[in-house]
Amino acid sequence: MTNLTEMGKAARLAAFELSQLSTAEKNQALQIIAEQLEEQQQRILAENQKDIEQAKLNGINEAIIDRLLLTPERLKGIANDVRHVISLADPVSEIIDGRTLDSGLKLERLRVPVGVIGTIYEARPNVTIDVASLCLKTGNAVILRGGKETQHSNKILVDVVQTALAKAGLPKAAVQAITDPDRNLVMEFLKLDRYIDMIIPRGGAGLHELCKQHSTIPVIVGGIGVCHTFVEQSADQNRAISVIVNAKTQRPSTCNTLETLLVQESIADSFLPKLAAQLPVKYFADSTALAILQRANACVEPVTEDALRKEWLCTNLNVLVVKDIQAAVEHIREYGTQHSEAILTENQGLARQFVAQVDAASVYVNASTRFTDGGQFGLGAEVAVSTQKLHARGPMGLEALTTYKWVGTGDYTVRA
Amino acid sequence: MTNLTEMGKAARLAAFELSQLSTAEKNQALQIIAEQLEEQQQRILAENQKDIEQAKLNGINEAIIDRLLLTPERLKGIANDVRHVISLADPVSEIIDGRTLDSGLKLERLRVPVGVIGTIYEARPNVTIDVASLCLKTGNAVILRGGKETQHSNKILVDVVQTALAKAGLPKAAVQAITDPDRNLVMEFLKLDRYIDMIIPRGGAGLHELCKQHSTIPVIVGGIGVCHTFVEQSADQNRAISVIVNAKTQRPSTCNTLETLLVQESIADSFLPKLAAQLPVKYFADSTALAILQRANACVEPVTEDALRKEWLCTNLNVLVVKDIQAAVEHIREYGTQHSEAILTENQGLARQFVAQVDAASVYVNASTRFTDGGQFGLGAEVAVSTQKLHARGPMGLEALTTYKWVGTGDYTVRA
Numbered sequence: 075m076t077n078l079t080e081m082g083k084a085a086r087l088a089a090f091e092l093s094q095l096s097t098a099e100k101n102q103a104l105q106i107i108a109e110q111l112e113e114q115q116q117r118i119l120a121e122n123q124k125d126i127e128q129a130k131l132n133g134i135n136e137a138i139i140d141r142l143l144l145t146p147e148r149l150k151g152i153a154n155d156v157r158h159v160i161s162l163a164d165p166v167s168e169i170i171d172g173r174t175l176d177s178g179l180k181l182e183r184l185r186v187p188v189g190v191i192g193t194i195y196e197a198r199p200n201v202t203i204d205v206a207s208l209c210l211k212t213g214n215a216v217i218l219r220g221g222k223e224t225q226h227s228n229k230i231l232v233d234v235v236q237t238a239l240a241k242a243g244l245p246k247a248a249v250q251a252i253t254d255p256d257r258n259l260v261m262e263f264l265k266l267d268r269y270i271d272m273i274i275p276r277g278g279a280g281l282h283e284l285c286k287q288h289s290t291i292p293v294i295v296g297g298i299g300v301c302h303t304f305v306e307q308s309a310d311q312n313r314a315i316s317v318i319v320n321a322k323t324q325r326p327s328t329c330n331t332l333e334t335l336l337v338q339e340s341i342a343d344s345f346l347p348k349l350a351a352q353l354p355v356k357y358f359a360d361s362t363a364l365a366i367l368q369r370a371n372a373c374v375e376p377v378t379e380d381a382l383r384k385e386w387l388c389t390n391l392n393v394l395v396v397k398d399i400q401a402a403v404e405h406i407r408e409y410g411t412q413h414s415e416a417i418l419t420e421n422q423g424l425a426r427q428f429v430a431q432v433d434a435a436s437v438y439v440n441a442s443t444r445f446t447d448g449g450q451f452g453l454g455a456e457v458a459v460s461t462q463k464l465h466a467r468g469p470m471g472l473e474a475l476t477t478y479k480w481v482g483t484g485d486y487t488v489r490a
Numbered sequence: 491m492t493n494l495t496e497m498g499k500a501a502r503l504a505a506f507e508l509s510q511l512s513t514a515e516k517n518q519a520l521q522i523i524a525e526q527l528e529e530q531q532q533r534i535l536a537e538n539q540k541d542i543e544q545a546k547l548n549g550i551n552e553a554i555i556d557r558l559l560l561t562p563e564r565l566k567g568i569a570n571d572v573r574h575v576i577s578l579a580d581p582v583s584e585i586i587d588g589r590t591l592d593s594g595l596k597l598e599r600l601r602v603p604v605g606v607i608g609t610i611y612e613a614r615p616n617v618t619i620d621v622a623s624l625c626l627k628t629g630n631a632v633i634l635r636g637g638k639e640t641q642h643s644n645k646i647l648v649d650v651v652q653t654a655l656a657k658a659g660l661p662k663a664a665v666q667a668i669t670d671p672d673r674n675l676v677m678e679f680l681k682l683d684r685y686i687d688m689i690i691p692r693g694g695a696g697l698h699e700l701c702k703q704h705s706t707i708p709v710i711v712g713g714i715g716v717c718h719t720f721v722e723q724s725a726d727q728n729r730a731i732s733v734i735v736n737a738k739t740q741r742p743s744t745c746n747t748l749e750t751l752l753v754q755e756s757i758a759d760s761f762l763p764k765l766a767a768q769l770p771v772k773y774f775a776d777s778t779a780l781a782i783l784q785r786a787n788a789c790v791e792p793v794t795e796d797a798l799r800k801e802w803l804c805t806n807l808n809v810l811v812v813k814d815i816q817a818a819v820e821h822i823r824e825y826g827t828q829h830s831e832a833i834l835t836e837n838q839g840l841a842r843q844f845v846a847q848v849d850a851a852s853v854y855v856n857a858s859t860r861f862t863d864g865g866q867f868g869l870g871a872e873v874a875v876s877t878q879k880l881h882a883r884g885p886m887g888l889e890a891l892t893t894y895k896w897v898g899t900g901d902y903t904v905r906a
Contacts, residue, residue: 090849179857271878293708324905439898441902445597451597464708464881468896480883481853482855483856484856486730
């Protein structure tokens with residue numbers, strides 16, 4: 075039987091130990107994990123096969139089965155991702171800032187691990203190793219709760235990681251998994267605020283909402299992107315279309331993909347037919363855009379309220395004609411998920427206005443929303459993409475897995 | 491009837507407006523608030539008197555009535571606190587960092603207001619103005635929920651602030667108060683995640699726990715300090731006593747006051763009698779310390795498990811004798827509230843070990859725990875003292891009322 079309280083206690087103790095490790099010691103453990111993933115390939119693939127067979131029995135669709143599947147090449151890729159984490163800079167122990175107070179007390183802010191991270195995720199088994207290695211690199215213990223579709227894969231992967239941790243002389247409880255598929259455990263997990271410092275959900279909107287509603291632990295909500303691009307009348311139309319094509323089609327299944335295009339009324343007649351010619355996708359349009367797109371023989375149907383609030387995660391594109399920048403900003407405030415929003419314009423003043431008025435993790439001027447990504451932003455890794463405002467916003471790198479402590483050093487110094 | 495959803499919507503709209511203001515515009519509004527507080531003195535004191543009379547009828551104790559009471563001098567002090575906020579640097583619009591990506595995209599992190607802050611607090615009416623002015627300075631809207639003991643005072647204070655906001659041409663909904671004492675409204679308030687970005691409770695442990703358990707909005711838990719000081723055997727005993735006296739008695743009712751002293755076994759016999767002579771307070775001691783303190787004729791009784799988990803908030807002091815630094819660290823891990831912890835020692839290695847191993851917002855070497863304070867730390871103001879790890883830890887200044895957005899500026903730049 076899964077005893078979450080015991081897991082929490084063990085994680086907390088492991089976290090104390092991990093917080094004292096040098097970067098070299100943590101990298102050594104990561105090195106052993108990478109090696110073990112390759113050495114234990116047969117066992118891992120055999121267990122993964124059980125998940126695949128179960129998924130087929132359950133009639134799970136091909137796309138999801140493909141996400142579950144591990145192959146020798148994919149496992150090699152996962153091991154190499156761990157090696158990439160070794161190469162990243164360790165933010166722990168950095169002195170963020172400091173000063174000497176009038177009393178003579180020397181005060182510094184020291185970057186330290188958060189402690190114990192909890193994560194809840196769906197399908198992909200690679201997330202198991204990804205999260206474990208990022209947490210270990212930053213000296214955090216982690217408790218993983220993967221989807222039931224990957225329970226055999228997750229169990230063997232965590233087993234391999236724990237074997238590697240033991241070889242490195244580190245506590246196995248640094249990386250633990252809740253593999254019992256009982257859904258009640260998720261609720262209990264979300265209440266373990268005594269032992270867990272932060273919950274990072276990785277999955278769809280429903281999962282994030284569940285965590286927000288039930289967790290007594292701080293939750294990093296994110297990863298849901300109903301992203302907009304506003305084509306202002308002064309924009310270079312051909313160049314604007316290249317950005318829109320990139321934002322919509324470069325990888326449609328991602329959260330930073332463009333879902334709703336807002337076109338200024340004054341250019342709709344000239345712009346939309348050109349767009350339809352170069353971006354032959356399925357459009358969902360308001361009445362003005364619908365008429366124009368129909369005349370241009372585009373594949374189009376009327377947009378619904380529901381569609382405007384939805385991540386299409388495919389090449390479907392909503393198109394609305396708006397009067398001006400103010401209407402665009404108001405639409406984004408109502409329908410956006412505070413992920414990534416863009417304006418295309420030649421007018422610097424309006425660009426500044428858009429940046430100032432749109433409240434989102436990432437706001438772009440004359441660029442594709444697809445840039446919102448830890449790798450693109452130069453963070454080295456991506457723990458998650460936060461669309462809430464506290465602690466971390468937008469792509470989260472290793473630093474987002476740290477907090478700080480104030481360290482005051484005196485000479486028997488007292489407050490006056 | 492109080493309609494929290496309408497208040498939330500209005501606060502959100504006000505927040506959009508406030509986020510666009512210059513520092514000068516915000517300071518202008520603060521200036522008018524300070525003036526109005528002085529001009530409306532008679533009305534404010536008359537309403538405050540109603541709260542005082544009600545409190546007396548309810549048999550509320552003198553100390554709390556004194557905290558409720560406004561006088562001309564105290565009101566002048568509150569107005570001057572607003573003027574102090576004017577003098578503080580505005581963190582909004584600061585560029586935190588930036589870089590140009592290989593793609594040519596110029597990426598910056600821009601500091602922006604959080605949005606809408608919710609705060610729940612007890613007794614003191616000065617908190618109403620304090621929180622309102624700090625939120626306004628940082629371009630945030632705020633919804634205040636004060637205690638029912640101060641409902642008349644809070645109502646008139648917010649009315650005065652709203653009059654000042656209107657005079658400054660700003661939306662009244664920038665500062666709103668829930669003055670209906672119905673407790674169900676607190677529960678509803680804590681679920682307004684659609685409109686409120688952050689909840690800051692200011693009060694006792696029960697209030698913080700209530701918020702943590704029920705809020706779907708991120709909560710800044712803090713302000714509860716069961717603070718420890720460990721006297722390691724190499725410490726200069728006389729100087730150590732001066733630090734302990736300061737930490738316990740400089741202002742006993744505060745959260746950074748020392749509550750439990752840990753004394754290394756090897757020096758307990760020599761140290762505790764000297765301490766008792768210079769700090770004649772009531773001690774709660776473990777059996778070893780009890781025997782020593784009794785021989786020294788100190789006022790002492792056996793410590794209980796309950797006492798070890800309690801903020802005394804008076805001059806009572808727990809004393810335990812511990813074997814060594816490891817036992818001290820283990821005790822603090824079990825009983826500490828991650829607020830402020832100190833070691834007194836001449837041994838640099840042990841000082842480093844203590845700083846590394848103790849997980850708290852503030853850790854001190856040879857200094858009083860009383861330093862944990864926004865003013866002392868040079869933050870200019872103190873919004874709250876966080877004892878949780880995300881977003882802000884320890885004393886929170888104006889920066890803790892901000893978040894950031896990533897701003898990417900390109901030339902129709904696309905992701906490769």
